[in-house]
Amino acid sequence: MRVTFLGTAGALPSIERAPSAVLLEREGDRLLFDCGEGTQRQMMRYRTGFSIDAICISHLHGDHILGIPGLLQTMDFNGRSAPLQVIAPPGGQPAIEELIGVGGFRPSFPLELSTAAAGRPAIEAEGYSVIPVRTDHRGGPSVGYLLRESSRLGRFDRAAAEALGVPPGPLFGQLHQGESVELEDGQVIHSEEVVGPSRSGRQVLYTGDSRPVGTVDEASGAVDLMIHDATFTEADAARAETTGHSTAAQAAMDAVANDARRLALVHLSSRYGGDSSGVLAEARAAAPDVTVLAPADGETVEIPYRADDHV
Amino acid sequence: MRVTFLGTAGALPSIERAPSAVLLEREGDRLLFDCGEGTQRQMMRYRTGFSIDAICISHLHGDHILGIPGLLQTMDFNGRSAPLQVIAPPGGQPAIEELIGVGGFRPSFPLELSTAAAGRPAIEAEGYSVIPVRTDHRGGPSVGYLLRESSRLGRFDRAAAEALGVPPGPLFGQLHQGESVELEDGQVIHSEEVVGPSRSGRQVLYTGDSRPVGTVDEASGAVDLMIHDATFTEADAARAETTGHSTAAQAAMDAVANDARRLALVHLSSRYGGDSSGVLAEARAAAPDVTVLAPADGETVEIPYRADDHV
Numbered sequence: 001m002r003v004t005f006l007g008t009a010g011a012l013p014s015i016e017r018a019p020s021a022v023l024l025e026r027e028g029d030r031l032l033f034d035c036g037e038g039t040q041r042q043m044m045r046y047r048t049g050f051s052i053d054a055i056c057i058s059h060l061h062g063d064h065i066l067g068i069p070g071l072l073q074t075m076d077f078n079g080r081s082a083p084l085q086v087i088a089p090p091g092g093q094p095a096i097e098e099l100i101g102v103g104g105f106r107p108s109f110p111l112e113l114s115t116a117a118a119g120r121p122a123i124e125a126e127g128y129s130v131i132p133v134r135t136d137h138r139g140g141p142s143v144g145y146l147l148r149e150s151s152r153l154g155r156f157d158r159a160a161a162e163a164l165g166v167p168p169g170p171l172f173g174q175l176h177q178g179e180s181v182e183l184e185d186g187q188v189i190h191s192e193e194v195v196g197p198s199r200s201g202r203q204v205l206y207t208g209d210s211r212p213v214g215t216v217d218e219a220s221g222a223v224d225l226m227i228h229d230a231t232f233t234e235a236d237a238a239r240a241e242t243t244g245h246s247t248a249a250q251a252a253m254d255a256v257a258n259d260a261r262r263l264a265l266v267h268l269s270s271r272y273g274g275d276s277s278g279v280l281a282e283a284r285a286a287a288p289d290v291t292v293l294a295p296a297d298g299e300t301v302e303i304p305y306r307a308d309d310h311v
Numbered sequence: 312m313r314v315t316f317l318g319t320a321g322a323l324p325s326i327e328r329a330p331s332a333v334l335l336e337r338e339g340d341r342l343l344f345d346c347g348e349g350t351q352r353q354m355m356r357y358r359t360g361f362s363i364d365a366i367c368i369s370h371l372h373g374d375h376i377l378g379i380p381g382l383l384q385t386m387d388f389n390g391r392s393a394p395l396q397v398i399a400p401p402g403g404q405p406a407i408e409e410l411i412g413v414g415g416f417r418p419s420f421p422l423e424l425s426t427a428a429a430g431r432p433a434i435e436a437e438g439y440s441v442i443p444v445r446t447d448h449r450g451g452p453s454v455g456y457l458l459r460e461s462s463r464l465g466r467f468d469r470a471a472a473e474a475l476g477v478p479p480g481p482l483f484g485q486l487h488q489g490e491s492v493e494l495e496d497g498q499v500i501h502s503e504e505v506v507g508p509s510r511s512g513r514q515v516l517y518t519g520d521s522r523p524v525g526t527v528d529e530a531s532g533a534v535d536l537m538i539h540d541a542t543f544t545e546a547d548a549a550r551a552e553t554t555g556h557s558t559a560a561q562a563a564m565d566a567v568a569n570d571a572r573r574l575a576l577v578h579l580s581s582r583y584g585g586d587s588s589g590v591l592a593e594a595r596a597a598a599p600d601v602t603v604l605a606p607a608d609g610e611t612v613e614i615p616y617r618a619d620d621h622v
Contacts, residue, residue: 060414
């Protein structure tokens with residue numbers, strides 16, 4: 001699983017930073033979180049291709065949605081036939097339909113529009129789900145998105161199985177899936193003798209634009225990567241409050257509250273002139289145990305299974 | 312007067328070419344012809360600033376309009392208070408209003424929306440007007456735009472005036488404006504004795520997306536710069552016809568028909584991989600007396616008064 005930051009700017013883009021868009025890829029599935037103006041050209045620039053399965057929209061501000069119609073028109077132009085899911089924030093579906101249809105455009109591939117409801121999975125796929133989570137922005141409804149993988153089977157202890165006399169072959173699979181098996185000599189082996197406890201899947205949490213979100217109930221244990229609004233530093237904390245955004249320190253506190261392994265600071269205000277050293281230093285000071293990044297546009301972050309699973 | 316090509320791509324942008332947008336600057340007035348997705352970032356990249364007076368839209372296809380809401384939001388963010396004219400193609404005003412208002416956005420500066428009618432000036436300003444002209448695209452109404460400067464006063468022949476005994480000073484100005492003046496010795500000098508014939512202003516013609524336009528009636532004499540759809544080469548002439556575009560050779564014929572001094576080929580199809588040598592060679596062969604350009608994004612063309620005026 002990996003995440004590519006296609007646009008990391010705040011409301012005002014810059015030469016270096018495009019408006020919000022984050023691409024997540026997992027075993028062939030590709031999800032886009034927000035789609036600011038120019039996302040299609042960012043996809044060209046960073047050679048990600050356009051074949052995404054879903055666009056998950058956090059809220060209706062222009063810097064998060066204005067790239068949608070152009071991207072869909074380019075998909076159409078390229079002959080896409082696969083359906084595309086588009087998940088709108090609560091109440092936002094008519095506006096998204098209007099935006100897509102502007103100028104009379106109708107894609108020739110199927111569009112599956114739906115509305116996010118906090119806590120109810122918006123996508124349920126093989127091995128993972130995407131769950132909208134409550135956020136707190138200004139001027140209209142907003143949601144964040146949690147990608148939560150299903151828990152994985154416990155680790156199979158091949159040496160233990162062989163020591164118990166289980167012959168390599170289909171019995172290994174049955175044991176791994178949780179079944180008990182009977183050997184030729186009549187001995188019964190139970191799954192828990194050779195299989196460790198089930199391991200939790202990975203989790204990625206995208207806040208979109210928001211004030212601090214606190215502990216996210218939908219998350220199940222540690223979050224592997226939290227992608228958080230960090231528009232301002234604490235010096236502009238009052239402005240963060242009035243505009244419905246977070247400071248880097250607040251993003252860091254949210255990372256701690258959700259046991260995040262890594263924190264990516266995005267939606268950086270143009271007032272810092274593209275210099276992310278301030279938000280980075282502030283978040284690192286507030287959450288010294290979290291690996292904090294302020295990705296540039298085009299940067300990719302791999303999300304491995306947790307190291308402690310491999311011990 | 313000068314023109315900056317902010318976006319020269321066809322329907323599909325590329326890493327090198329953004330969707331359609333052309334900025335024209337004339338003595339402090341700044342007009343934008345079309346505004347494809349990402350135009351605001353092109354303006355940042357090429358350091359043109361955002362202070363434009365009007366956006367003239369040729370037609371409603373996404374690659375010509377999807378940059379409008381983001382640009383207006385950035386203007387608003389930057390505290391713009393000056394009114395902005397937005398000229399929609401015939402019947403297109405509701406769609407443009409819808410696009411600007413998507414997500415509930417309302418600019419805090421005054422928006423002056425109007426609808427283009429071919430042949431009737433859309434902008435009448437000091438020294439020039441902008442006149443929508445008939446074009447022929449596919450799928451909905453379209454217009455091009457002719458910027459036509461007012462004719463200028465004839466050249467004042469200072470040496471001739473002095474030889475006739477006119478003292479330097481206010482009488483020079485009166486003669487230049489077309490008045491006759493009486494000297495102290497009672498001699499009357501007529502304007503035409505010292506002022507040449509009035510000189511025609513410059514003209515820039517932007518076709519937007521179109522089949523060949525033929526002779527444009529609204530143009531008054533030679534066109535200084537024609538900016539023409541040249542999506543395809545003649546090898547794809549059939550495709551140009553079915554999609555409502557022009558080939559480079561057709562653009563060149565239009566340049567000849569309108570006595571264009573220079574021809575800029577834009578809206579180049581991505582099928583040529585960003586290589587403009589084909590369209591350039593074709594247009595040059597078809598119009599050897601016209602200076603033909605295929606501008607890159609960010610390229611600026613100065614439009615001087617015509618050389619023959621200065622003889």
